[in-house]
Amino acid sequence: MFPKRVLIIDDDTAIRIVVKISLSKLGGYDVLDASSGLEGLAIALQEHPDAIILDLAMPKMNGFEVLQQLQQNPLTQTIPVVLLTANADQVQRGGVVPIGIVDTIAKPFDALTLPHQVAAACGWA
Secondary structure, three states: OOOOEEEEEOOOHHHHHHHHHHHHHHOOOEEEEEOOHHHHHHHHHHHOOOEEEEOOOOOOOOHHHHHHHHHHOOOOOOOOEEEEEOOHHHOOEOOEOOOOEEEEEEOOOOOOOHHHHHHHHHOOO
16 A cells, blocks of 8 residues: 655745654655645645645745635645644634644644644544
């Protein structure tokens, strides 16, 4: 069986490195990464990952804009999205979680439990 492929979209290089090491070494996932929303959308279209870990606070195209683009495209709208954000309180606007988000993980996060959190959120556990 092939490992699950996860795409990390975050403009913070250090966060991408920690998440990538955590998911690949501890979770056994195949991990792709993007440093911007535009780059992440391009990779999602080309690689069609099994899940996306998405930051909200990014320049030029924030996480909500990325999520909207993912949901509008039939090729990416079924990909589960886990938000990894320091702004967890922004997720529930009016008490409603945006479509496509399966979980929200607050920064700072525990790199040792991250693979289990992603698996549980995506229904892989």
